[in-house]
Amino acid sequence: MARSRQPLIAGNWKMNGLKADALALAKGVADGVRQAGWQDRAVLICPPATLLAAVADAVKSSGVLVGGQNCHAKASGAHTGDVSAEMLRDCGASHVIVGHSERRADCGETDGIVRAKAEAAWRAGLVPIVCIGETLAEREAGRTLAVLEAQLRGSVPLGATAATLVVAYEPVWAIGTGKTPTTPEVAAAHAHIRQVLSNLTADAGSVRLLYGGSVNGRNAAELLAAGDVDGGLVGGASLKIDEFLAIAKAA
Numbered sequence: 001m002a003r004s005r006q007p008l009i010a011g012n013w014k015m016n017g018l019k020a021d022a023l024a025l026a027k028g029v030a031d032g033v034r035q036a037g038w039q040d041r042a043v044l045i046c047p048p049a050t051l052l053a054a055v056a057d058a059v060k061s062s063g064v065l066v067g068g069q070n071c072h073a074k075a076s077g078a079h080t081g082d083v084s085a086e087m088l089r090d091c092g093a094s095h096v097i098v099g100h101s102e103r104r105a106d107c108g109e110t111d112g113i114v115r116a117k118a119e120a121a122w123r124a125g126l127v128p129i130v131c132i133g134e135t136l137a138e139r140e141a142g143r144t145l146a147v148l149e150a151q152l153r154g155s156v157p158l159g160a161t162a163a164t165l166v167v168a169y170e171p172v173w174a175i176g177t178g179k180t181p182t183t184p185e186v187a188a189a190h191a192h193i194r195q196v197l198s199n200l201t202a203d204a205g206s207v208r209l210l211y212g213g214s215v216n217g218r219n220a221a222e223l224l225a226a227g228d229v230d231g232g233l234v235g236g237a238s239l240k241i242d243e244f245l246a247i248a249k250a251a
């Protein structure tokens with residue numbers, strides 16, 4: 001299987017940032033990426049939808065990519081308050097996070113909904129970052145790999161390829177808690193994800209698998225070096241320019 005996977009470091013800003021701070025953060029990241037001149041990794045930031053267009057403008061020509069945090073499955077219509085993948089694309093997005101555990105929990109998003117959103121991303125020309133991950137109770141019950149497999153089978157649309165899919169493994173109990181799995185636990189989860197993907201995609205060996213959950217400047221080098229890890233999905237630490245750049249450097 002091909003193993004030419006360019007690392008991707010994605011910042012998930014969640015519901016944080018007003019215009020002034022967000023633009024300063026985006027410009028700081030863009031300056032750092034420009035200075036580093038990385039050709040061997042990609043850096044993506046996912047601001048709130050309200051800031052997407054302005055952030056895309058602020059990072060223009062730096063090589064920094066911009067993505068959404070969620071999208072509706074439909075392209076347009078009577079869905080008050082929602083944002084479509086086409087709208088994200090129109091603002092300059094190249095990627096969209098779908099099925100983040102906070103949306104699965106807060107908004108009742110099922111695997112079927114996540115799959116429809118991933119298909120919507122394709123329709124709009126975006127790459128979906130499909131998030132999966134077990135809860136603490138599921139881990140303690142020894143069900144981690146089974147949960148990941150079920151989520152993958154339910155959330156990844158038919159016809160996915162390495163060019164049209166990124167998967168993020170985010171243990172729910174590691175998000176925003178400062179707790180992380182051990183490196184062997186991350187490697188075991190990612191190896192299983194890749195194995196399951198080999199039934200779902202033609203080129204599973206080339207699909208990028210991100211680890212997410214309490215990644216920071218101190219633990220990034222170790223977590224991102226785990227087997228089958230091709231980058232990170234970073235929440236809290238993506239709100240600090242130096243720390244986010246340190247994580248990108250460690251990738």
Ligand code: PGA
Nearest residue numbers: 175176213214234235236
């Ligand atoms: P965290 O969030 O880095 O703050 O744990 C990661 C995520 O939810 O994507």
